[in-house]
Amino acid sequence: QSALTQPPSASGSPGQSVTISCTGTSSDVGDYDYVSWYQHHPGKAPKLMIYEVNKRPSGVPDRFSGSKSGNTASLTVSGLQADDEADYYCNSYAGSNKYVFGTGTKVTVL
Amino acid sequence: EVQLVESGGGLVQPGESMRLSCVVSGFNMGNYWMHWVRQDPGKGLVWLSRINSAGTNTNYADSVKGRFTISRDNAKNTLYLQMNSLGAEDTAVYYCVRDVYYRLDVWGQGTTVTVSS
Numbered sequence: 341q342s343a344l345t346q347p348p349s350a351s352g353s354p355g356q357s358v359t360i361s362c363t364g365t366s367s368d369v370g371d372y373d374y375v376s377w378y379q380h381h382p383g384k385a386p387k388l389m390i391y392e393v394n395k396r397p398s399g400v401p402d403r404f405s406g407s408k409s410g411n412t413a414s415l416t417v418s419g420l421q422a423d424d425e426a427d428y429y430c431n432s433y434a435g436s437n438k439y440v441f442g443t444g445t446k447v448t449v450l
Numbered sequence: 451e452v453q454l455v456e457s458g459g460g461l462v463q464p465g466e467s468m469r470l471s472c473v474v475s476g477f478n479m480g481n482y483w484m485h486w487v488r489q490d491p492g493k494g495l496v497w498l499s500r501i502n503s504a505g506t507n508t509n510y511a512d513s514v515k516g517r518f519t520i521s522r523d524n525a526k527n528t529l530y531l532q533m534n535s536l537g538a539e540d541t542a543v544y545y546c547v548r549d550v551y552y553r554l555d556v557w558g559q560g561t562t563v564t565v566s567s
Contacts, residue, residue: 391553437509
């Protein structure tokens with residue numbers, strides 16, 4: 341299974357918003373609402389930020405939101421803060437008991 | 451506190467085998483499906499394998515199918531990944547992850563595997 345496509349980088353100033361896309365196919369993102377997003381600070385354990393396209397786990401600020409249209413999912417981080425600087429990965433169930441991650445996006449807070 | 455702690459990583463020669471372990475605490479592992487995910491050096495996350503709560507059903511990425519085996523011992527709260535015929539491309543940080551209905555909600559800190567002669 342091929343990795344989902346994400347832009348390598350995204351950036352914004354504190355307080356601004358940044359949106360990251362995650363493009364798959366009709367066999368993964370387009371076929372299932374099991375799209376999740378993970379924040380990864382290097383050297384630390386990845387953290388679940390969004391699941392089932394647009395649901396937030398307890399404790400994740402509402403500055404993080406998710407959406408999906410067709411084969412593309414998106415993560416928006418509003419009100420950027422310094423601690424939001426990290427790598428972000430999308431993930432989708434791909435059918436046939438397999439999962440696929442995105443290529444990852446490095447978010448920089450300017 | 452929910453915790454997953456991986457171990458067993460290190461330096462291994464090409465063609466050799468290695469077994470990773472993941473000890474969990476703070477929850478009943480027998481109630482959850484579990485995964486292994488890895489991050490190649492300087493690259494992104496890659497899903498490797500999943501096992502159901504009873505240990506009777508396993509799934510693998512094409513890249514490791516036939517070489518890697520996931521298993522679990524719920525009585526010991528431990529998840530395993532047996533890795534055979536290792537190559538340089540298997541050098542990575544390996545993460546143990548808990549699954550809650552298609553979302554990977556808790557991750558370990560990872561254990562590093564280096565395949566080199």
